[in-house]
Amino acid sequence: MGSSSPGREGIGRPGEGARASARPRRVPAYRRSAEFRWTHDAERCARCKRCVQQCGFKALSWEDGPVVDPDKCVGCHRCETFCPQEAIAVVPNVQHYRPHPLWGQAHRQNVYLQAETGGVLLTGMGNDLPYPILWDHLLLDACQVTNPSIDPLREPMELRSYLGRIPDKVEVKMKDGRPEPATEMGPVLQVETPIIFAAMSYGSISLNAQKAIAMAAAECGTLWNTGEGGLHEELKPYADRAFVQCASGRFGVHADYLNAGAAIEIKIGQGAKPGIGGHLPGEKVSAAVSETRMIPVGSDALSPAPQHDIYSIEDLKQLIFALKEATNYEKPVSVKIAAVHNVAAIASGIVRAGADMVYLDGFRGGTGAAPTIIRDHLGIPIEIAIAVVDQQLREEGIRNRASIVAAGGIRSSADAAKAIALGADAVAVGTAALLALGCTLCQKCYTGKCSWGITTQDPRLTRRLDPYVGSKRVANLVRGWSAELEEILGAMGVNAVESLRGSRERLRAVGLDKTTLEILGVKPAGVGA
Amino acid sequence: MSDSGFDRDRRSVSGCGLSGMMSLTGERVTGEAIRDSIAILHERSNGLGGGFAAYGMYPHRKDQFALHIMYYGAEAQGQAEAVLGEAFDVLHDERIPTRPNPGVVDPPDLMRYFVLPPAGKLEESGMSAEDYVLARVMRVNSEIPDAFVFSSGKNMGAFKAVGYAEDIADFFRLEEYEAYIWIAHGRFPTNTPGWWAGAHPFTLLDWAVVHNGEISSYGINKRYLEMFGYQCTMRTDTEVMAYLLDLLIRRHGLPVEVACDVLAAPFWEQIERMPEEKQRLYTMLRQVYGSALVNGPFAIIFARDGEMVGVNDRIKLRPLVAARKDKWLYISSEEAGIRGMCPEPDLVWAPRAGQPVIGRLGSDVVVGEPGVGETAGMGQEVPSG
Ligand code: SF4
Numbered sequence: 048m049g050s051s052s053p054g055r056e057g058i059g060r061p062g063e064g065a066r067a068s069a070r071p072r073r074v075p076a077y078r079r080s081a082e083f084r085w086t087h088d089a090e091r092c093a094r095c096k097r098c099v100q101q102c103g104f105k106a107l108s109w110e111d112g113p114v115v116d117p118d119k120c121v122g123c124h125r126c127e128t129f130c131p132q133e134a135i136a137v138v139p140n141v142q143h144y145r146p147h148p149l150w151g152q153a154h155r156q157n158v159y160l161q162a163e164t165g166g167v168l169l170t171g172m173g174n175d176l177p178y179p180i181l182w183d184h185l186l187l188d189a190c191q192v193t194n195p196s197i198d199p200l201r202e203p204m205e206l207r208s209y210l211g212r213i214p215d216k217v218e219v220k221m222k223d224g225r226p227e228p229a230t231e232m233g234p235v236l237q238v239e240t241p242i243i244f245a246a247m248s249y250g251s252i253s254l255n256a257q258k259a260i261a262m263a264a265a266e267c268g269t270l271w272n273t274g275e276g277g278l279h280e281e282l283k284p285y286a287d288r289a290f291v292q293c294a295s296g297r298f299g300v301h302a303d304y305l306n307a308g309a310a311i312e313i314k315i316g317q318g319a320k321p322g323i324g325g326h327l328p329g330e331k332v333s334a335a336v337s338e339t340r341m342i343p344v345g346s347d348a349l350s351p352a353p354q355h356d357i358y359s360i361e362d363l364k365q366l367i368f369a370l371k372e373a374t375n376y377e378k379p380v381s382v383k384i385a386a387v388h389n390v391a392a393i394a395s396g397i398v399r400a401g402a403d404m405v406y407l408d409g410f411r412g413g414t415g416a417a418p419t420i421i422r423d424h425l426g427i428p429i430e431i432a433i434a435v436v437d438q439q440l441r442e443e444g445i446r447n448r449a450s451i452v453a454a455g456g457i458r459s460s461a462d463a464a465k466a467i468a469l470g471a472d473a474v475a476v477g478t479a480a481l482l483a484l485g486c487t488l489c490q491k492c493y494t495g496k497c498s499w500g501i502t503t504q505d506p507r508l509t510r511r512l513d514p515y516v517g518s519k520r521v522a523n524l525v526r527g528w529s530a531e532l533e534e535i536l537g538a539m540g541v542n543a544v545e546s547l548r549g550s551r552e553r554l555r556a557v558g559l560d561k562t563t564l565e566i567l568g569v570k571p572a573g574v575g576a
Numbered sequence: 577m578s579d580s581g582f583d584r585d586r587r588s589v590s591g592c593g594l595s596g597m598m599s600l601t602g603e604r605v606t607g608e609a610i611r612d613s614i615a616i617l618h619e620r621s622n623g624l625g626g627g628f629a630a631y632g633m634y635p636h637r638k639d640q641f642a643l644h645i646m647y648y649g650a651e652a653q654g655q656a657e658a659v660l661g662e663a664f665d666v667l668h669d670e671r672i673p674t675r676p677n678p679g680v681v682d683p684p685d686l687m688r689y690f691v692l693p694p695a696g697k698l699e700e701s702g703m704s705a706e707d708y709v710l711a712r713v714m715r716v717n718s719e720i721p722d723a724f725v726f727s728s729g730k731n732m733g734a735f736k737a738v739g740y741a742e743d744i745a746d747f748f749r750l751e752e753y754e755a756y757i758w759i760a761h762g763r764f765p766t767n768t769p770g771w772w773a774g775a776h777p778f779t780l781l782d783w784a785v786v787h788n789g790e791i792s793s794y795g796i797n798k799r800y801l802e803m804f805g806y807q808c809t810m811r812t813d814t815e816v817m818a819y820l821l822d823l824l825i826r827r828h829g830l831p832v833e834v835a836c837d838v839l840a841a842p843f844w845e846q847i848e849r850m851p852e853e854k855q856r857l858y859t860m861l862r863q864v865y866g867s868a869l870v871n872g873p874f875a876i877i878f879a880r881d882g883e884m885v886g887v888n889d890r891i892k893l894r895p896l897v898a899a900r901k902d903k904w905l906y907i908s909s910e911e912a913g914i915r916g917m918c919p920e921p922d923l924v925w926a927p928r929a930g931q932p933v934i935g936r937l938g939s940d941v942v943v944g945e946p947g948v949g950e951t952a953g954m955g956q957e958v959p960s961g
């Protein structure tokens with residue numbers, strides 16, 4: 048190619064030239080296009096080979112210059128990020144088929160792919176279909192004149208929150224003329240900000256990634272969650288700020304594990320895959336993972352869809368109390384469920400079964416691996432789930448008995464503030480924490496090849512993620528969001544997060560229908576106090 | 577339903593002036609002093625509402641519940657009286673005496689009833705006399721659109737109207753009553769046309785509350801109260817305040833000081849500096865009663881038989897001043913208001929943010945009085961941000 052060429056495209060066609068940056072593609076008998084177009088400017092290239100080394104998906108190889116296998120490029124942008132010459136650009140490979148409103152590109156591609164493999168299509172991360180995002184239809188209130196706003200830079204602002212079962216009232220007795228509590232408080236978790244981390248197991252993410260999050264949780268006075276993969280030796284120092292999870296596979300669950308954490312979480316479901324168990328492919332089960340999960344190296348770690356000892360709410364109650372017995376009633380127990388249509392009644396049952404927290408995971412929640420069709424079509428939005436669960440528990444007079452943690456698509460402090468105003472006690476973030484660690488949302492976590500060392504067990508890749516540096520980035524995120532929450536509280540004229548919690552009066556909606564407004568318990572914009 | 581102004585669909589937000597005075601020995605005086613005090617605070621109201629509450633004013637019927645009811649029309653009165661006749665022994669009824677005042681226009685019909693729950697019915701209901709009365713009052717107020725019970729305690733009474741407080745005092749002839757506690761309110765509503773029932777004080781049995789402020793945590797305070805069966809039908813911040821006090825003090829049995837520390841909770845930083853036992857109590861109070869924290873600017877004066885309390889929000893966003901003179905306690909939005917009741921007080925002080933000032937009948941010690949009343953230790957300095 049001549050020197051005037053702006054670059055060479057990665058969708059190789061045979062015979063394009065001796066130094067084509069793409070290997071000639073096997074020409075399929077049936078049509079299926081690469082998802083990304085990897086373009087490379089040979090003029091700028093310093094031939095350092097860094098791109099080839101960086102690609103976790105082995106899409107690049109060196110043949111007198113970087114060459115791409117277009118079927119392998121997932122668009123993670125690792126090569127582009129690390130190219131010292133800015134010689135690489137990875138762009139979506141837009142297909143100019145005849146447009147069809149019903150049969151969009153993704154549908155056609157999926158059909159082609161399944162026609163080839165006959166399998167269930169897998170994916171990672173959260174639902175990427177353009178369902179309405181209710182957060183973006185909700186607006187927060189602010190003070191003007193009649194009630195003053197409060198300046199968070201000059202006045203104290205309190206985000207400290209407690210998670211767990213809270214009694215309905217405090218009984219006070221007088222002793223020597225001083226009031227003393229006669230009420231006993233069970234175990235509750237103190238967090239310095241209502242932002243905690245979502246469950247991401249060691250196995251689905253790397254030890255370095257989990258360590259970064261655990262260290263950030265300790266630094267910010269908040270909580271992390273082991274997920275269902277057990278607790279690795281190296282994370283024991285951070286266990287006092289961890290939910291230790293007990294999921295259907297019961298990987299790594301034993302008495303010491305249960306007693307090591309700050310709280311126990313029973314995982315019934317996950318927003319990204321309600322009704323579906325977990326699947327950690329054998330490739331991700333390294334020696335260390337095998338030890339922590341207590342399963343053989345290289346074996347698939349399959350969590351059954353249901354917990355096989357829970358087929359009813361009574362069974363759940365037994366498990367809750369079995370776990371409480373095992374931990375001497377010193378640990379609060381959380382039950383995590385996917386937000387599904389009947390979530391309010393289910394949550395109420397969970398609270399009545401003795402759970403101290405209900406963790407609601409909306410249909411946009413992330414995952415390390417899930418069938419695409421499940422991720423994209425099951426469940427309900429977290430916004431709705433918070434609203435109906437909070438309201439139901441209030442109507443039943445049992446709202447104090449359990450905290451509500453909301454997760455599944457919390458993108459910013461504004462989403463967090465809206466979730467809290469709808470009634471959540473805290474929000475949990477997973478994807479946002481991974482973004483802070485470098486994730487570019489390529490959605491290929493299930494392959495175990497994450498170029499950023501996050502959702503992989505390949506030591507060549509995981510060592511890219513320095514847990515210390517990572518923890519600082521994740522802690523910065525929590526600090527930034529917390530500071531923004533303080534700004535929001537101040538603008539609303541309150542100085543403690545409990546005055547926002549459940550205060551739907553401070554929310555207004557734009558562009559929502561009447562029924563949705565009623566379900567959310569929010570007035571439309573334009574309606575005053 | 578008439579358009580009488582019983583507008584229950586919008587929440588009232590207001591700025592205001594407050595005054596209260598109490599004889600710690602139970603000495604009764606007429607309503608002239610409190611009238612003069614609230615008149616000085618004229619600029620704090622806009623003529624869209626004012627009112628008074630007085631304690632010890634019906635000594636000849638001190639064991640009976642005194643119901644003050646306003647009616648718009650004979651039909652409402654008929655309906656309400658049917659409810660009263662059914663639920664109570666009505667021992668006496670009369671028009672509340674008024675005198676025409678050009679500043680008080682379109683008054684509703686104002687009636688006063690002295691009632692007792694019949695022993696048989698009370699027993700049947702399984703409730704305390706107070707709860708029995710409260711349930712009936714709530715029923716009249718929520719079911720009969722043009723009737724409104726605005727006072728229902730024993731040996732006390734509330735008076736309120738649309739107008740300036742000093743004109744309202746004249747209208748209700750308050751110089752003819754004697755009481756040992758008087759509290760008063762002049763209102764500056766910003767978003768509702770004044771309406772009689774919405775004026776302060778807000779009362780619940782023998783509790784009366786006057787309030788200056790706008791509750792920024794209204795939404796959650798209201799939803800919290802709903803869990804305990806309180807319906808905030810009046811849509812005023814003061815109603816929320818009164819129900820919270822009722823819940824905390826009457827139903828949950830918290831001492832008044834502790835209840836004040838729920839409404840104006842100390843900061844975590846302050847709690848961390850408390851001695852261990854106290855820290856345990858205050859941590860628990862915030863954990864349990866986070867939804868009862870009243871955030872945003874407020875100053876309130878509330879009273880019940882034998883007690884008058886003034887308190888404001890945790891960072892003192894609304895003014896409140898207290899004073900002592902002999903056996904009297906005075907509280908007002910401004911020192912000028914105090915001097916209207918008591919030209920030469922012995923001691924005037926500004927209570928700290930969240931520090932309640934509490935006068936109790938028969939006790940010379942006022943909680944919150946500098947140097948004397950350092951009590952359960954509430955109301956510390958606000959930490960800087
Ligand atoms: S990283 Fe950039 S400069 Fe280095 S070989 Fe690859 S394209 Fe060339």
Ligand code: SF4
Binds near residue numbers: 485501
């Ligand atoms: S974690 Fe890694 S594999 Fe998963 S979406 Fe992010 S960058 Fe891609």
